[in-house]
Amino acid sequence: DGGITQSPKYLFRKEGQNVTLSCEQNLNHDAMYWYRQDPGQGLRLIYYSQIVNDFQKGDIAEGYSVSREKKESFPLTVTSAQKNPTAFYLCASSPRRQSSYNEQFFGPGTRLTVL
Amino acid sequence: GEDVEQSLFLSVREGDSSVINCTYTDSSSTYLYWYKQEPGAGLQLLTYIFSNMDMKQDQRLTVLLNKKDKHLSLRIADTQTGDSAIYFCAETPNRDDKIIFGKGTRLHILP
Numbered sequence: 001d002g003g004i005t006q007s008p009k010y011l012f013r014k015e016g017q018n019v020t021l022s023c024e025q026n027l028n029h030d031a032m033y034w035y036r037q038d039p040g041q042g043l044r045l046i047y048y049s050q051i052v053n054d055f056q057k058g059d060i061a062e063g064y065s066v067s068r069e070k071k072e073s074f075p076l077t078v079t080s081a082q083k084n085p086t087a088f089y090l091c092a093s094s095p096r097r098q099s100s101y102n103e104q105f106f107g108p109g110t111r112l113t114v115l
Numbered sequence: 116g117e118d119v120e121q122s123l124f125l126s127v128r129e130g131d132s133s134v135i136n137c138t139y140t141d142s143s144s145t146y147l148y149w150y151k152q153e154p155g156a157g158l159q160l161l162t163y164i165f166s167n168m169d170m171k172q173d174q175r176l177t178v179l180l181n182k183k184d185k186h187l188s189l190r191i192a193d194t195q196t197g198d199s200a201i202y203f204c205a206e207t208p209n210r211d212d213k214i215i216f217g218k219g220t221r222l223h224i225l226p
């Protein structure tokens with residue numbers, strides 16, 4: 001089955017620890033995205049990557065880091081520098097755009113709680 | 116700047132029609148989208164409309180676009196309990212690969 005997976009679904013960490021969230025897709029999509037979702041805030045873009053070995057900061061990149069060594073994988077590290085990391089994290093992917101149409105396919109999300 | 120606005124909550128009786136409204140600011144957007152998020156899950160594309168269209172209908176869903184006022188609406192006919200979710204309006208500005216999402220409207224179904 002083709003799709004986008006995120007693991008784990010729930011993650012608990014102590015304050016001051018770095019944590020890495022996994023995102024894998026087998027849709028052969030070129031672009032991948034990380035969003036953070038807080039209640040009443042909608043989705044805020046953290047980082048995105050349009051091609052392997054390249055990525056750009058989104059609107060709230062501070063305290064986060066990413067890598068894109070493989071087309072299928074786009075892990076997100078939440079560092080200890082992120083002041084308020086408890087949130088629901090969503091990963092998405094989209095195919096190479098032939099036009100301005102840009103449908104994004106979302107994973108099921110990871111809920112991170114920092115204690 | 117880029118902004119997509121929508122009200123945060125809507126309550127509708129089961130069987131009635133739901134209308135979720137959205138305004139956007141970027142007139143260069145050629146596609147506008149409605150995504151649905153069920154509790155504890157990711158988003159799924161529900162429908163989209165191309166900017167040269169005024170209306171698009173897909174079974175119980177009707178999308179209306181007023182490009183002059185930059186207003187988009189989603190009508191769900193015969194609302195069911197399974198329609199209970201958060202609905203996000205989104206636009207794709209022509210110049211980059213980002214999607215701009217609204218904050219989402221939580222649709223609550225009353226029995």
